[in-house]
Amino acid sequence: MADHQRKIELQEPDDLRYLLANTRRVAGEKVDIALPPIEGEDALREKVEELVNSYVTKTFTLAASNTLINGHPVPRDSSLLAPAGAAETETVEE
Secondary structure (H helix, E strand, C coil): CCCCCCCEEECCHHHHHHHHHHHHHHHHHHHHHHCCCCCCCCHHHHHHHHHHHHHHHHHHHHHHHHEEECCEECCCCCHHHCCCCCCCCCCCCC
16 A cells, blocks of 8 residues: 655745746746747747646646645645736635
8 A cells, every 4th residue: 555645845825836936937948948939920839838838737736735835735726826927816824
């Protein structure tokens, strides 16, 4: 039988924001390497960026059930996990 795994423990909502922003930044850098920016519209690059951002958001959303912020669970619908560019309006109670 599998051993019980501890949840990811963060101290405050900003820790989750930092991890998510850093992951998105690094993913964006990798997209830049694979598909260097060009002048004008680049439909392929836009689609790849959309898919990568969606993947990052989905990954963090799925991990939310195994994450605690100051001992409190992170709801899967938390605005902390909003897609890049979305406005954040939620505050996490501590």
